[in-house]
Amino acid sequence: MPHITVRYFKRLAVPASYSTVKVRYVDLLEPGSFISSAGQGTVFIRCTSDDLNPLEHKPDFPTSEFHITVCDEANLNFAEELLSVLRQFHWCIRLALPKRTRLETTDVRPRNPRGAARRIVLGARARRLFKEISGEILTWRGLDNLTEGRRLKLARSICRHLESATRSHPRIPDCGSDADRSSETASSHSEAAIHLTPPELAREIARYTVKFIDPSVRIQFGDPAIGTGAFYSALLQVINPDRIESAIGVDVNLAQVAAARARWGHRGMETRAGDYLHMERLPGRNLILANPPYLRHQAIEPEYKLKLRQRASIVHRDPVDARAGLYVYFMLLTHAWMTQGAVAAWLIPSAFMDADYGRVLRRYLTREVQLIRIHRFRADDPQFENAKVLPCVVVFRNHEPDPHLSIELTAGGTLSRPQSSQEVTMDLLRQSDKWSVPMPERQYGEAGGLRVGDLFEVHRGIATGANQYFVLARTEARRLGLPDAALRPLLPKARQLPSDVVEDVGDGYPNIDPQLCLLDCNLDEDQISAKYPNLAKYLSLVKSKGVLDRTLVRERHPWYRQERREPAPYLCTYMGRGTNGSPPLRFVWNKSQAVATNTYLMLYPKGGLAETIRQDPSKARALFEALQGTARDTISEGWRMHAGGMYKIEPGDLRRVRIASSPSWLRGALDANASVATVGSTLGTRREW
Structure with missing residues (x-):
């Protein structure tokens, strides 16, 4: 069925406003085509509508334009002839369009090339129109049996009829392409870093931000990463467009620049x-609305990064x-683009609030600026598709x-209806090493409370570089005949622990089923071949799997010897979500x-x-209870929340977390003048390898 796809929904809910939108008209602009990854051609009619543009959102196809498909997945020769x-x-x-034209929501199912088309009902009106244009009766059997030549002839007849029937319709001046869109490609900043702003989110941000600009002041809009123009579209909807004095959108992606120009050029935006990041003057x-690329530092070209820094x-x-x-x-370098008193709203990752960078x-x-507000969305409430x-x-x-x-x-x-709200002073934010929402009443860096780092040395668990071979x-x-001398007891991942207290079965291994072990040996390969042939055979097999191509493994000597870690009497999970009210x-x-991998600290x-514990x-139990209280009450001072409700904590952050309860004996233990090794457990025997 001929249609215009306005938006795809996968993770986000369909806004209620979509069901009430009235679509007054559609502009049929020009024919176009593209070649699929399978080497087949699709021919379409490019179109637009000022009623639909503010609703468009197809993040998997960021530069896709509104179109009506004429022919899908045809051979290239036929597609070229049809386009001609x-x-x-x-x-x-x-x-x-008819006054009652509305948007419809349709479930997109996997395509059935033969059967899908036959589910379309050929209505009486379509049959009458087809008879009027071609002089033939419209049936699926007849369409299936059309030769390519007959199809081209039929397309020509339909176009003649359309041209005749629309002679009195308004014409759109200069509506054709101003560039060869097929040749426009991204020139920098990975496509994977582009997360287009959903229209409803852009509108909410724009509506909130313009409140801080005097209504008598004309707006000079700027977006340093314009994409397809979601924020400019939003601005047009929340204020009188006559209030906009000028608008500039910049993007390094040529295809998105062309798409933004096509959508909003006639509405006053200069792209x-x-x-x-390297533009001048x-x-x-006086108004910046922006959603910059979320490109991680590892993906930024080193020389380019150095220049930016x-x-x-x-x-x-x-x-x-x-x-x-x-x-x-983007955020730092846009400061120079802002006039004195200008207002900016940035949609960015919340990681900056607690990350060192x-x-x-x-x-x-x-x-340098007057901070007005920070709103952080919930981890279980996605904002992007x-x-x-x-x-x-x-x-x-x-x-x-x-x-x-x-x-x-x-x-x-x-943004307009937050679930929690807190007002804080500038001094609190300046003095806080990390920010959170809400900010804790006491910061973990404050004096007067014991911190985890006062009591413990904190280290990451062992990173093997290839758990599938070393764990x-x-x-x-035992089945492989590996010697006990090359194996160390190992804790499983936290979710596989039946209890937070891990007992010993008597031989050093934890009372857990199944028991795991870590391959760890400091003998060279010749010694292993002579002394432990089964181990030599296994290592040869592992080596054949390409494990030495992994940097962490390749840089160890010997490559099967793990990091030096003694069994730790206490551990903290490195990441987790929490269930049933547990932290x-x-x-x-x-x-x-048992030692542990890097899923633990x-x-x-x-x-x-x-x-003190030795005596x-x-x-030991009292200390564990203090740590459990810390997990409930204060560990949030150090963790970082990530998308999907995942929480993580780094060793340095855990060291700075306050102990929730500090009994007098614990403080006294710190003053003890004992000469005991600081790394390694006194609760067990050090194993020599």
Whole structure:
């Protein structure tokens, strides 16, 4: 059935407003075509509608235009001939639609090339029109048996009829392509980093932000990563368009620039192609609305990254961490584009609030501008169709910060209806090493409370580089004849632990089924061949799988010897979500001699504390109870929340977390003048390899 696809929904809900939209007309602009990845041709009629443009959102096809498909997946010769026929006729026609024309929601199912078409009902009106145009009776059998020549002739007849029937319809001047769209491709910034802003989210951000601009002031709009123009579209909907004095959108992606120009050029937006991050002397803007690319630092070309770091660091006199994502540079370098008093709203990852690389943005927002609000969305409430990211909206004014003004921190729900709200002072944000929503009343860096790092050495678990070869079930290791001397007891992942207290079965292995072991040996391969032929055979098999191509494995000597870690009496899960009211990250009391992989952080009591537990083993349980209270009450000071409701904590962050309860004996243990090794457990025997 001929139709125009306006939007695809996968993760997001269909807004209720879509069911009430009235579509007054559609402009048929010109025929076009493209070649599929399978080498087949699709021919279509490009079209547009000012009623549909604000609703369009197809993130998997970011530069796709509205179109009506004429022929899908045909051989290339036929597609070219059909396109030639269509181009013989004059298009640029405005078609008025019936007053009751509305959008419809359709489930998209896997395609059935033969059967899908036959489910379309050929209505009486279609049959009458076909008879009038061709003089033939319309049936599926007849259509299936049409030769390519007959199809081309029929297409020509239909176009003649359409041209005749629309002679009195309005014509759209200069509506053809101003460029060869088929040749336009992205020139920088990975497509994977492009997450187009859904129309309803763009509207909400625009509606909120323009409130901070005096209604008598005309707006000079700017978007440094315009994409297809979602924010400009939103602005046109939330204010009187006559209030917009000028609008500039910039993008490095040529195809998106062309798409934005086609959609919004006639509505007053100037689009510029180029790398915004290295542009100079752009006309000042008093309103910035932006959703910059979320390109991670690993994907930024090293030389390009170096230039960005130098440029941003010089402009702001503040070094930018090499781990900063591309959005950090966009935000910092856009400061020069803002006029004094200008207002900006940025839709960016919320990771800057607690990541080390985000420190430069946190300083910028508290020392160079007047921060107005930060709204962070919930981890289980996706905002994008094609991105698993935990975003936030940051709103600020280009004005010297006023320490007496409060900043609004909100979370969950929507920008207009948040689930939680908190007002904080500028001083609190300046003094806080990390930000969260809500901000805790006490920061973990404050004096007066014991921290995890005061009590423990904290280290990551063992990174093997190839768990599928170095982590084995104990029964499998026995079947392969691997020697006990090359195996270490290993804890399973936290979700496989039956309890947070891990008992020892008597030989160092945990009381868990199945028991796991870690392959770890410091003998060279010749010694292994002579002493342990079964182990040599297994290592040869592992090597044949290409394991030495992995950097972590290749750089070890010998390559099958693991990092030096002793069994830790306490561990903290590195990541988790939490279920049934339990905290997402938790502590484990390990009474066995098992080590752990890097899904855990390993905690080794420091000297005085280790000696206290050695003298009074009952203190081991009391210490574990203190850690459990920490997991419930204060570990949130150090964790980072990621998309999908995942929480993670790094060793340095765990060290700074406050212990929820600090009994007097615990403080006394720190003062003990004991000469005990700080790394390694005094609760078990060190194993020599």
